[in-house]
Amino acid sequence: IMAGKVGSFITSSIGTMRVTEQIDALEVMGINSINYLVFPKLIAMAFYPFVISIAMFLGVIGGLMACIYGGYASTDDFITGLQQEFNPFHISYAFIKTFLFAFVLATIPSYHGYYMKGGALEVGEASTTSFVWTSVAIIIINYLATQLLLS
Template identity: 55%
Template sequence: MIKKFLNAFGEYFLLMGKSIRNPQKMSVFWKHLMREINDLGVNSFGLVVFTSIFVGAVVAIQMYNNFEASAFPIPASFVGYATKAVLVLEFSPTIISLVLAGKVGSYIASSIGTMRVSEQIDALDIMGVNSPNFLILPKILASLIFNPLLIAMSISMGILGGYLAGEMTGNWTQDDYATGIQMYMPNLFYYYAFIKTLVFAFIIATVPSYFGYNVKGGSLEVGRASTQAVVWTMVFIIITELLLTQMILS
């Protein structure tokens, strides 16, 4: 089992080594990059906005209820600060990345896997095209470019969701919430959030690509590879989250 796992890691790094090279034809590469930005990033816009608004509202309400139940008086303005802190430190970079791992990861694994079982990748190799570079590099760059934008938008929409929750429930005023949002938060927290985002973006693009590229069989195996890709992408995100938290925040 361990030997099989190590062999898979070796194959993964070998595939990434072939992928991260100068494109053979820049005009084709830019065309594919723009398409991947649309497929992986722009098409995830609505899901990220919807999820972030509602979770931001839930986080704000939970913070307010916890503060109300506290034995010590806590100002209502801390609802805004606590909501911002939760969104920046954990929800937006990690939870949204896990959501994208399911949406984007399955798409990447199934699209590359379909090309593998239909022998399109073999055709590219026969024509002398570096197929890992041709197929995977645009996905890596698109994810690295657009995922930080999605996370920044998620933080903003989550804060908006907390504001809307206050307007609907009347538990805290606009001024209290705005005061909490403007409270000082260490810059390290923002660096931590976006460093995590870039690492997660690389994982989301490369792990499903590995599973899709190494599919053997037919359409049934493509479906299984997509499921495995999503599961392992989430596992690596969670493990990396622990390592980065220890390295950056400790």
């Protein structure tokens, strides 16, 4: 979902800047356009693990609420189950993968937007291409990270 939503936005925004020659104007002014356009997106996606940590916390709280209000288990049973099944490495594993995915979500769409050629139609094509390549890269990185970290 993030590859489609965020990746397409990054590609289309940078691609539109390429079509309207705003990137050329930045280069004429002596500004390194790649750093100016891509680096803030890398920094923004570096905060993605914080969003994941909030989601993890809310997931545990939601599970607790479901157990209490659904009558599936008591609070003590839920907390005991969390403590017995908790593996600290799984938290590290989640953050490592999130950081890798955030890097991919910032770089591949930026590349496709920055180096696209053409007009408005090509911006749409570049967005679609970046979505496909980002999705494939995420699947491959997910497989490799899982094999390296959990095997």
